[in-house]
Amino acid sequence: MKAFASLVQLLGNATGTLEKLHALSHYFSTADPKDRVWVIAIFSGRRPKRTISTSQLKQWCIESTDLQEWLFEECYHTVGDLAETIGLLLPPTSSTTENLPLHYYIERLIQLQNEDEEQKKKFITQVWQELERDQLFVFNKLITGGFRIGVSQKMMVNALAKATKQDASLVAHKISGNWDPQIISFDQLLLHDHGNNDDSKPYPFYLAHALDGELHELGDPSEWQAEWKWDGIRGQIIKRNDTHYVWSRGEELMTDKFPEYLSFIDSIPDGTVLDGEIMPAKDGQPLPFSVLQTRIGRKTITKKQLVEAPIAFFAYDLLEWEGKDIRHVTTDERRALLEDLITSIQYQPNIFLSPSIRFNNWNELITARENAREKHAEGLMLKRKKGPYQVGRKTGDWWKWKIDPLTIDAVMIYAQKGHGRRSNLYTDYTFAVKNGDKLVSFTKAYSGLTDKEFAQVDAFVKNNSIEKFGPVRTVKPELVFEIAFEGIAASSRHKSGVALRFPRINRWRTDKKPDEINTLDDLKQLLAVYGK
Numbered sequence: 071m072k073a074f075a076s077l078v079q080l081l082g083n084a085t086g087t088l089e090k091l092h093a094l095s096h097y098f099s100t101a102d103p104k105d106r107v108w109v110i111a112i113f114s115g116r117r118p119k120r121t122i123s124t125s126q127l128k129q130w131c132i133e134s135t136d137l138q139e140w141l142f143e144e145c146y147h148t149v150g151d152l153a154e155t156i157g158l159l160l161p162p163t164s165s166t167t168e169n170l171p172l173h174y175y176i177e178r179l180i181q182l183q184n185e186d187e188e189q190k191k192k193f194i195t196q197v198w199q200e201l202e203r204d205q206l207f208v209f210n211k212l213i214t215g216g217f218r219i220g221v222s223q224k225m226m227v228n229a230l231a232k233a234t235k236q237d238a239s240l241v242a243h244k245i246s247g248n249w250d251p252q253i254i255s256f257d258q259l260l261l262h263d264h265g266n267n268d269d270s271k272p273y274p275f276y277l278a279h280a281l282d283g284e285l286h287e288l289g290d291p292s293e294w295q296a297e298w299k300w301d302g303i304r305g306q307i308i309k310r311n312d313t314h315y316v317w318s319r320g321e322e323l324m325t326d327k328f329p330e331y332l333s334f335i336d337s338i339p340d341g342t343v344l345d346g347e348i349m350p351a352k353d354g355q356p357l358p359f360s361v362l363q364t365r366i367g368r369k370t371i372t373k374k375q376l377v378e379a380p381i382a383f384f385a386y387d388l389l390e391w392e393g394k395d396i397r398h399v400t401t402d403e404r405r406a407l408l409e410d411l412i413t414s415i416q417y418q419p420n421i422f423l424s425p426s427i428r429f430n431n432w433n434e435l436i437t438a439r440e441n442a443r444e445k446h447a448e449g450l451m452l453k454r455k456k457g458p459y460q461v462g463r464k465t466g467d468w469w470k471w472k473i474d475p476l477t478i479d480a481v482m483i484y485a486q487k488g489h490g491r492r493s494n495l496y497t498d499y500t501f502a503v504k505n506g507d508k509l510v511s512f513t514k515a516y517s518g519l520t521d522k523e524f525a526q527v528d529a530f531v532k533n534n535s536i537e538k539f540g541p542v543r544t545v546k547p548e549l550v551f552e553i554a555f556e557g558i559a560a561s562s563r564h565k566s567g568v569a570l571r572f573p574r575i576n577r578w579r580t581d582k583k584p585d586e587i588n589t590l591d592d593l594k595q596l597l598a599v600y601g602k
Contacts, residue, residue: 094229150493153210302349341393360559518575
């Protein structure tokens with residue numbers, strides 16, 4: 071636990087990527103092998119199921135510190151993170167305890183799932199009395215949520231590659247899939263060639279960089295393939311040994327969530343892996359992302375949902391064919407194989423070939439991009455025809471060229487403190503538009519400003535608060551911001567009647583007054599045009 075707590079502290083305080091990379095690779099080279107596996111699991115989203123509730127932790131901390139509940143809540147609102155709040159409030163340990171490994175605490179937390187509340191409380195409060203403050207924070211984080219320390223999947227893969235002296239693309243493939251950190255060892259996961267033994271194992275996704283230059287800088291248009299950048303869930307469909315698996319880009323196994331795919335899976339030969347988009351569709355035409363949202367997160371799918379939100383798969387790449395990894399094959403060759411496959415099963419209702427866009431010059435592609443939103447697409451994907459399918463986010467062969475966002479001018483009416491390094495600043499805001507002489511809230515946003523601007527808004531909130539509702543402050547409706555978003559949909563859950571897709575602050579409109587903001591009718595007009 072000490073080694074992991076030191077790692078978390080190093081990563082949290084590191085100012086550069088190389089510093090974080092060195093800390094991670096050193097840990098993966100020296101830590102307890104079983105602990106290494108759990109750290110890979112934690113940093114790649116394979117956290118154990120939570121066994122202790124937030125309310126239980128709060129109550130046990132209040133009892134352990136003899137604090138009044140209101141005082142605990144004030145501390146929590148100030149710190150902004152429950153794990154850190156508890157770690158700061160608990161008295162320092164007065165005894166020296168054995169330095170137990172990280173996996174002991176994780177596995178014990180898993181065992182608590184089958185024990186009653188009294189046993190849970192006994193274990194948690196005992197650990198609180200034994201661990202030092204930096205370890206307390208880490209222990210509490212194991213219970214409450216993820217570590218916001220800026221460790222990406224790519225960084226972890228590079229650190230493991232450095233520690234094990236393997237190619238990063240090979241490491242990325244080895245740590246993908248449906249492995250169990252309670253069972254597999256570090257050597258089995260990374261040092262043994264076990265990849266072919268797991269039929270469910272997906273390939274690491276190839277991710278595109280945003281196009282940051284002019285189109286003509288890409289060279290000859292004939293060297294590029296253009297496709298729609300769909301607004302769905304990136305996924306892989308795997309068919310091996312007469313069993314299929316559906317993985318999301320976030321490496322969530324989602325096979326049971328999309329029973330529609332059973333309609334075509336028998337038509338796909340064994341040894342096939344498709345890369346594509348999980349999307350709602352009717353008669354082969356994509357539907358808005360809001361339709362997909364009605365299916366996300368549901369444990370069981372009803373017949374009504376299958377009818378109202380039918381899900382299809384739009385395939386745009388072929389990664390494995392006849393049981394062989396073909397990622398090294400050029401894009402145009404893989405595309406030809408994919409087209410032949412989809413054509414052979416063209417009468418299946420829930421799988422489609424994601425169409426390529428024909429163009430002879432860059433101006434024609436610019437025109438095509440203007441129609442992206444009508445097709446429920448986010449823009450275009452540009453893929454070099456002679457490029458391979460790579461691992462992670464690489465520059466050069468794949469580019470995403472998104473359409474310009476929709477925007478609306480709004481006034482801030484509520485503010486709440488952020489989390490992590492922003493826990494002492496008001497950085498989470500609620501915005502409103504006009505509806506006659508009233509203001510109607512319609513969205514929240516917490517990104518898009520510089521650190522200097524966040525500090526200025528924070529000062530405004532502290533000096534212009536009207537009411538307090540727990541951690542939320544009502545403020546004078548004076549600051550105007552331009553809110554950008556990717557899509558809009560009707561919503562009965564919101565007072566405004568609309569819900570935005572990926573809202574964020576585009577800019578602070580210091581040049582506008584509150585009476586110049588947009589209206590609810592403006593939002594509804596956008597809904598009528600783009601929310602179909």
